[in-house]
Each structure stands twice: as structure tokens, then as C-alpha cells.
Amino acid sequence: MHQLIATPYNGTFLIARPGSKGGMRISRSLYEQLASAAGSSSPLPSWLLTHARTAWGVDLADTVMREAVLVRLETRLGYGRATYEINKGCNFNCEHCYLAERRFEGLPWPDKVRLLHLLRDAGVLWLQFTGGEPLIDRDFVEAYTLAHRSGMLIEILTNGSRLHRPEVIGLLRDLPPHKVTVSLYGATPDSFDSLTRKQGAFKLVEKGLLAAREAGIALELALIITRHNAHELGAMRALADQYGADRHEYSTISPTYTGTPEPLAAQAPGFLDRTSVFKGCPAGHTFFHVDPHGLATMCKVGRENPVDLMTEGLEGLLRLPGIADAQMLRTGGCGGCQLSGTCRVCRPLAKAYQEAKAPLNTYCRHGSEEAS
Template sequence: MHQVIASPQGDKFVIARPGERKGMQIPHAMYRELSSAVDYGQPIPGWLADAARQAWAIELAGQPAADNLLVRPLTPLNYSRATWEVNKGCNFNCEHCYLAERRFEGLPREEKSQLLLMLRDAGVLWLQLTGGEPTIDRDFEHSYQLAYELGMLIEILTNGSRLHRPEVIDLISSMPPHKVKVSLYGASAGSFDSLTRKPGSYKLLMKGLRAAKEAGVSLELVLIITKHNEHEVDAMRKIAQTYATASTEFTNISPTYDGSPEPLAAQAPGFLDKSTVFQGCPAGHTFFHVDPHGFATMCKIGRENPINLMVEGLDGLLRLPAIADAQMLRSGGCSGCALSATCRVCRPLAKAYQEAKAPLSTYCQHGNGGDAP
């Protein structure tokens, strides 16, 4: 199994190691040298052995390149990241979920493998596995292992309910992901289970956190602050300090991606955050989203004009930049807004808020003391 990955990334070339944050950029000539070393049975070049020793404290000097190095192929496409909604099904029923439906369905295993090969050939190095809950998919272990073998740096977004299972913890211990992000919905069973609407969900989460810590698996906790847990934010932070290497706090609940308002009822108004000014997004140009059926869109929210990758193949992605650009235009309730230059919300998300008839104060400067156009 490879210890190091060399991959094209647009007009650059990078060296990365699974499970590690540190990496490096190299010129095209060094990328070609690594490719030749693998193809012709040569040892790891000395410069890479030195760099790996310094960055990751591993010893590759004199080792066969083919046994330790995965060189990903050049691709005419410029995508480096993708999110894959493996399955919309979930073992929780969270009040704040942005998914319009949570049906347990998706591609059969053979087509999941075909999709992952396409993502590799599109240039995707960073792959986020999400859902629903990705770890409950019947093919999760197979999909994860194949993505890893194809040289992708994997991020798992999970509710943590399956982390305690041996097949899951053994998998991510032996094939380290780039990140595991676990959602934390409270610091007690009362607050946690009231949001997930699943009795026993807090107990499952804590069981998973303890299993990951015991196995030495690094976690990031995402503290989802809602009306159910706003009184125990400090306790949630203490859980993060105990079980995670990093944490973030998420306060702004969004409507479902098709504009239904139900998730907004979970918001804690006193914690709503006015985010930074939106300065553009490369969605559809350097990254994209794939749903459980293999349909590609610009992102998780902007799902207009989906491209069926299982029918069109990679050629379909050639249409995605134009589709994304059309969705980023300020239209509808945002057309002609005098504050658009300092807006904090991207157009697809603003559209979802507008279709949900959300209060302006939850997403728009007009609801925060701004002047209407």
C-alpha cells in the first residue's frame, strides 16, 4: 500500500501522505521523475526520501518506488475536490437537516466503483464522503477502500454513531483518512436526542468518540448550536477538548436545499453569526458535488441542471462551469440589490432562504440594519 501520493493539481503538482496535513508542491520535472521511478522499478529518489523524513518522520530511502509511491495520472479536467453524498439515508432524523428527502437508496456497488474511477480521472484528490450518514451505507467500507487505493485524501462527515464498530474503526485506523468530522448536537442525552429525534443517539455518539480516542484516530468535532443545546455550549466545548484535535462551531441553520423552511425552527437566534463577505466561489470550476445516484452539481446547495455522470461520463463535467456561473447570478429577490458587493451569502443559498420565506435577519444585511435598494 502506498505511503505517499504524487498528484497533479491544476497547473501544480503536490506530494501528500494519507492521514497527514503536511504536504509539498513540486515542479513538473520532479513529477515526471517520480512517474518514471514507479514505471521502471527504481527506488524512491533521494530528494523525496529527505522530504518525507522531514515532513512525516518516515524512512523511504532506498525503498522501491512502486511499493511506496502512488503517482496519480494527468487529467485534462481541473477538478481537485469533490463531495459525494454516498447515501441520503440516515439512522438519525435531525430537525435541522438540509436534505429535502432522506431516502436510503443509491448506486449499486459496481456503479459506485465506476463513479470513483471517474472522480479519480477528473483529478479529484480531496474527496468528502457525506450523506445522510455515509457509514451506514451497505458499501461504505468498499467505497472507502477503493477511494483510498485510488490515491484520494478522504474526509468523512459523520454523526459518529458507527465509529465504535470494529469494521469502521479498523478501516480508518489502517487506511487513515485526511479528516473525520463528527457532528456534536449537545452535551447531554436530553438536548442531543431532542434534535436528532432518535432516542439513544447521544449514547451512540459518545461510544464512538471513546472508541476513536482509544484507537488513536484523530477527530474534528463540529458543534452544531441550536435551541436545544444553547444552554450547554461550554459543556460541548469540553467534550471537544477531551475527544478532538480540533473543533468548529456551526450556528447558522439553512433551509433544505429545495427551499423548505422546517430546519430553521432549530436555530438559536442569539447565536446567529454574520459571516464574512462572500467574495466568489470556485464551485463547479475546481470542485463539485455528486448525489447518491451519480448526478453532479456545482455544490450541495446549488443543484440545478444536474449532470448524470453515469450516462454522460466525464464529458458531462465540461458543462458544469457554465451551469455554476448561471446559478451564481444575483436574481429574484436579490436582483439589483444595492448591497450585493458586500453580501455575505452565495446566490444558491440565498435562493433557498428566499424560497423558504426565511426572515431577512437570518441571512440578509437588509435584516441587520442595512438600507433597502
């Protein structure tokens, strides 16, 4: 099992350690030094030993290259990040969910293996497992293990309801993720279970957070602010502190990615995000999304003209930048807008809001006080 990863990343070369923050940018010559010794019984070079001790407090002096360092090969594709929606199925039924449908379906295991190899060969270093709820997929443990052993730094985006299970905690202890991000939907059973429409959901998540903290797994809490829990925001922040987790707050609820309005009913009045001006996005260029059937798109929202990786392979990704650029054009009500340079959302998300006939103030400066 590797302790360190040496990898190309967006035109540079990095040293990273699974489950740990921080890394080291290295020159091509140092990367090639490691690549030439990959899989051998050669000792680690002194500069790498020093960095491992300094950055992560790890002494690798008694290990050899094949035991300690996984060297990832260069690829002609520059996709450093990807999200994998392994299964849209979910054991919650959240009122605010952006998924149009939550079906329990996906690729058979042999195709998942092929897909994960394609992600590796596309250059993906940072991989987010998402859903639906990824931990309910029958192949999650095997898929996570393969991705980790392929040299990917993994984030799991989860509702936390199955995080307490021994097979999950054991997996994450043995093969540490970069982080596990748990969505927090309230600070009490009443608010939490109301939003998720799942009795007992809050207790399950508390159990998972406790197990993760005790196992030393890096946690982040996504505080989802809605009409059910806005009055508990202080208590939600306190919960994050209690579990030693980083936290981020999200209060803007979006329509489904297919442009239907149902999730907007969960919006908490007075809690619209005042996000910064949208200044572009690398989606489709250095980042992409894959759905449960191996269809690659620019992101989770911009799903037009998907690339079928299972039939086209890596060659299909060469078309993705053009597909992404086409979706970013300001059309369908935004063309010629005098405020387009100060938009808070990207074009694919604005399109979903427009199709849902959402109020302008939920996504457009024409609906804000600044525009009046």
C-alpha cells in the same frame, strides 16, 4: 499500500501522505521523475526520502517506488475536490437537516466503482464522503477502500453513531483518512437526543469518539448550535478538547436545499452567524458535488441542471462551470440590490432562504442593523 501520493493538483504538483497533515509542492520535472519510475523497483530519490523524514517522521529508505509512492496521472479536467453523498439515508432524524428527503437508496456497487473511477479521472484529490449518514451505506467500506487506493485524501462527514464498530475503526486504522468530522449536537443526552430525535444517540456518538481517539484517527468536531443546546456551548467545546479534536462552530441553520423552511425552527435565538462577505466560490469550476445517483452539481445547495455522470461521463463535467455561473447570477429578488456586494451568502443559498420565506436577517443584510 502506498505511503505517499504524487499528484497533479489545480495546475501544480504535490506530494501528500494519507492521514497526515502537510504536503510538498514540487516542480513538473520532479513529478515526471517520479512518474517515470512509478510501479518499479527503483529506490526513492534522496529529496523525497529527506522530505518524508522531515515532514512526517517516516523513514522510507528500505522501500521501493512501487511499494511507497502512488503516482496519479494528469487529467485535462481541473477538479481537485468533490463531495460524494453516497446515500441520503440516515439513522438520525435531525430537526435542522438540510436534506428534503432522507431515502435509503443509491447506485449499485458496479456503478459506484465506475463513479469513483470518474472522480479520480476528473482529478479529484480531496474527497468528502457525506450523506445522510455515509457509514450506513452497505457499500461504504468497499467504496472508501477503492477511493483510498485510488490516491484520494478522504474526509468522512458523519454523525459518529457507527464510528465505534470494529469494521469501521479497523478500516480507518489501516487506511487512514485525512480526517473524520463528527457533528456534535449537544453535550448531554437530553439536548443531543432532542435535536436528533433519536433516543440513545449521544451515547453512541461518545462511544465512537472514544474508539476513534484510541485508534489515533484524526478527528474534527462540528459544533452545531441550536435552540436545544446553545446553553451547553461551553461544555460542547470542552468535549472537543477531551477527545483531542479540532473544532468549528456552526450556528446558522439553513432551509432545505429545495427551499422548504422546516430546519429553521431549530435556530437558536441570538446565535446567527455574522459571517464574512461572500467573495465568490470555486464550486462548479474546481469543486463539485455528486448525489447518490451519480448526478453532479456545483455544490450541495446549488443542484439545478445536474450532470448525469453515469450517462455522460467526464464529458458532462465540461458543462458544469457554465451551469454554476448561471446559478450565481443575482436574480429572483436580488437583482439590482444595492447591498449585493456585501452579501453573506451565495446566490443558490439565498434562493433557498427566499423560497422558504425565511426572515431577512437570517441571510440578507437588508435584515441586519447595518442596513437600517
